[in-house]
Amino acid sequence: MSAAPTTDGRDARTAWLLTAPALMLFVGVLVIPLAMTVMLSFHDWGQYKGIEPVFILKNWHEVATDPYFAEMFWRTARIALLTTLITAVLGAPEAYILNRMSGRWKSFFLLVILGPLLISVVARTLGWALLFGGNNGLVNKLLMSLGLIGSPLSFMFTETGVVIALAHVMMPFMVLSVWAALQRVDPQIENAALSLGAGPLTIIRRIVLPQIMPGVLSGAIIVFSLSASAFATPAIIGGRRLKVAATLAYDEFLNTLNWPLGAAVAVLLLVALVLIVVGSNALIERRYAEVFR
Amino acid sequence: MSFLELDRVAKQFGTQTVVDDFSLTVGKGEFVSFLGPSGCGKTTTLQMIAGFLDPSRGAIRLEGRDLTVVQPAKRGLGIVFQSYALFPHMTAAENVAFGLEMRRVPRSECRERVRATLAMVGLAGYEERYPRRMSGGQQQRVALARALVIRPSVLLLDEPLSNLDAKLREEMQIELRQIQRNLGTTTILVTHDQNEAMSLSDRIVVMSQGRIEQIGTPQETYERPASAFVSQFLGKTNDFAATIDRTATPGRLIAGSWSAPAPAGLAGPVTISIRPERIGFGDAGLAAKIVTRIFQGNHWLFQCESECGSMIVIRQNDGQKQPAEGEAVRLAWRPEDMSLRRTGDAA
């Protein structure tokens, strides 16, 4: 078939007709609400007067100057970055090991590792809460019996605990992303390197890693943006004291009821993430345009 | 008498002209091939006949009626696609019955016609098979049966044999030709395989870069190529420079040490085109040396370095002794076997 796709007027009309229902849904129930939220962040709010539909910069000024918000956003970024690092360092080798397994084991372990992605985040985080569980939690018992630590560490309500649980929640995304990149690698390429006299470490460093790097990076973008906006895990493991962007916005909306301030936090989170994601995507594409054209 | 007529048909995608000035009349029952390299516009032309693309200019008529205003679903043409395009979720019989169902053919007649058509393509007993459990050749037959069962006014074949291996392809060519003869269905075949086009067709339309290079019987296009493109595309050929000397009378056509009486009407530099199997080794003629000699079963293929450049010679393996590599030879041919073009003419 050598025919090029056509752009007849008839086709375009059909296409718009077919997408019209979904388009109307998205404009009505996604675009408009998002626009309203941006508007909301410029409204005024008072304990007794409620929301006042005026245009002021009060909330944005508060978010920008109050060190409380700065600390909270830094904590969010720190947690997301550490989580991303852990998933990359552990997830990439695992994906590579997985890819070298033989057929049946490969699909079995793929199911085991990717399956949790579809299991309720609340249930998974609850599991970590049980494992951490105070000073005599299972994790502490195990670490002490191995002689790795002398006295119990506290995981609940600490950043360490949140990062560990988040890394677990996000791990499947990283494995999946690297695994997808590995599928594009010619399985004979390692043998080719081997035949040219390269050792196993050289092959990983010079042959495998450069080829799966785009997968690691795109996995990192996904993990980072999901971690930075994560709600359930920081809320359950971090508790009320250890606030991140998502849990703070939740509190402003459902406890303090200061919607405009909560909206400002949410919009800032959204804008920051979009900039980071779009920016790093562009960087990756430019860097790897040659490899995957 | 014209049955299917294409009148100065052209197709443009944006600024790119894919088919230009395509005119052809096909008689009832005729088997015509569109032959050319990929991107020459042959599939595009077929798709315009089928109605999947609208021509940018020109008219397509079937029995005098304008075909372009008819919906593709109402044209009643049978099409066999390169990928076969069988419905994977239907059995062979269901595939073949689909077109009859669309025409609301009564159940009993439908069953009978499906059975008969599958039998005709040699697939009796395969009615309940699903396509994915059939070989490529069998799938191809189902596709053919599906296109033929609706008794199409024109059968369109888009590279139908290109996914088969060489031996099966040859068998299918013979079978396809027999079926087409028996049914008398007007057929258009799109192919890039010159052997396929020659063995199947009544006439060949050789295409290049969206234009028709030549229309003729297989023999005409092979023996009397209208352009350098046709002679190169249809089989191997030797093209080399020669001159016509009009100073002597009668004039002579001269290529190196070979010469012949000049034909009327031409003068100056010309290009000689001669098929490799029409060149013989003789005592006089073009001086050459055998560079490589390749044995190919029923014939020998020689690559020679001659006074007029590199030449290919093919000799039947008739048991005679053949010259060895490195041997000096003389190349000769009968003037009526070559074709002459003024140099620089119609590439």
Add this chain to the structure above:
Amino acid sequence: MRTNGPLALIFHTIFVVIMLAPILVVCLVAFTPEGYLSLPTTSFSLRWFRTIANYPEFVRAFWVSLGLGALSSLVAVLFAVPAALAIARYSFRGRDTLAALFLSPLMIPHVVLGIAFLRFFTAIGIGGSFAGLLVAHVVVVFPFALRLTLAAATGMDRSIEMAAVSLGAGDWTLFRRVTLPLILPGVISGWALAFIQSFDDLTMTVFLATPGTETLPVRMFLYIQDNIDPLVTSVSASVIAITMTALILLDRFYGLDRVLAGKNDPGR
């Protein structure tokens, strides 16, 4: 280099154990015979599963989640199939923008979506209603339904449809008899994935749910906020069991890697 060495296998074992540990511990604790959080040491007991029945808010939340998941994924598929067909086969101006818009709920943090929907539904007066929750879930799970349907439609051999047309099939017949059966695996997987996403969503739903429309994850989350006891582990274990069943079916039916990666259906 084709096989894994012992070091790699040790790494792999530890990795898998850690991946499974939190899930296993939840399931084990759920079977404890004791009245407090503990691993069952001597015997397994179903007492905490029976206890669920005494908490009607959990049972009601389960039904809300189930209904919401089934309805929202169904509506999402109904919207997604025509959109996916249009995007897969026509090149028209605005197509890329449209596709980006349709996939955007994947990129927007769910906390932002929750806030936006809460604001919007309150403003138009359907705050706290099931209808609002349903519409919100349709939007959020739509990308999953779209992606898998799109992959199936893109991987499909277009000449199969041309063949049907040349045999006389009209638009509706073409869709019903040829196109839909061919993309059905993608559509069903998209529906299943959309269902799971809706069934599991907490972050967005927590903003919209009111006591009458609380979903199971929301109920569990609010319960855990107060205290953690074996009851919530037995509820979690039930949820895990349901998801695992769906997951295994999905894997058998379509291939989990294909579902999750949204890769192209290689077709035939």
